[in-house]
Amino acid sequence: xxxxxxxxxxxxxxxxxxxxxxxxxxxxxxxxxxxxxxAVLGVAIAALRDASIAELLRTVQPDLFVLxxxxxxxxxxxxxxxxxxxxxxxxxxxxxxxxxxADAELPVLDAFVMPGGSAGGAALHHARTVxxxxxxxxxGLAATSPVETDVIVYLNRLSDLLFMLAxxxxxxxxxxxxxxxxxxxGETP
Numbered sequence: 001x002x003x004x005x006x007x008x009x010x011x012x013x014x015x016x017x018x019x020x021x022x023x024x025x026x027x028x029x030x031x032x033x034x035x036x037x038x039a040v041l042g043v044a045i046a047a048l049r050d051a052s053i054a055e056l057l058r059t060v061q062p063d064l065f066v067l068x069x070x071x072x073x074x075x076x077x078x079x080x081x082x083x084x085x086x087x088x089x090x091x092x093x094x095x096x097x098x099x100x101x102a103d104a105e106l107p108v109l110d111a112f113v114m115p116g117g118s119a120g121g122a123a124l125h126h127a128r129t130v131x132x133x134x135x136x137x138x139x140g141l142a143a144t145s146p147v148e149t150d151v152i153v154y155l156n157r158l159s160d161l162l163f164m165l166a167x168x169x170x171x172x173x174x175x176x177x178x179x180x181x182x183x184x185x186g187e188t189p
Contacts, residue, residue, distance in 0.1 A: 016073040017082045030141045031071035033134040034155075038064040040130045044123035050172050053120070053165050056098065060158065063088040067151050071138065075146050087150045095157040102164035106171060111179035113163075117170035124166035131159040 012020045013028055021028060041057050041064070048054045066085045073084060115125035135155040141147055167177060 026141045030137040031068040033137045034068045037130045040127045047123040048120035089150045095161045102168045114178040117175035118173035121166045121170035128162035
């Protein structure tokens with residue numbers, strides 16, 4: 001199988017299950033940002049010091065392929081929708097459990113946290129922002145096309161988890177949260 005097919009040279013791409021749309025289509029944007037998130041998670045995994053966080057994220061990466069497959073497959077009025085792997089909805093409860101565990105380990109959050117810290121923590125903060133963008137793209141798609149609600153819930157909870165994991169990675173690396181505190185004088189520390 002060739003990597004290049006030349007079928008996208010005119011600015012269109014094929015959807016799973018049939019049909020072609022412009023590469024600027026909201027559906028393509030949504031699954032494209034989920035793909036970008038997967039790549040950014042790969043970078044984060046490479047930068048992490050904490051092996052348990054890296055292992056957790058390795059379980060997330062295949063999930064993102066599943067989300068992308070669902071997003072790339074619109075419900076069609078012609079024919080049947082192709083078989084897709086089930087959405088990993090059970091992972092949402094796992095994310096919540098991991099968030100609660102991280103919250104118990106970390107100092108109480110009383111201010112906004114500046115993204116950064118260790119290389120792994122900064123990469124997780126970056127992944128969080130890409131995850132939020134993916135969520136916005138999927139919500140935008142859902143405004144005009146049917147989207148499974150679990151995709152949105154998964155991305156929402158994953159972004160919360162990535163924030164907490166960034167804080168955990170930084171704390172375990174000896175990098176405390178850098179807080180953003182606004183003062184009435186307009187100065188920031």
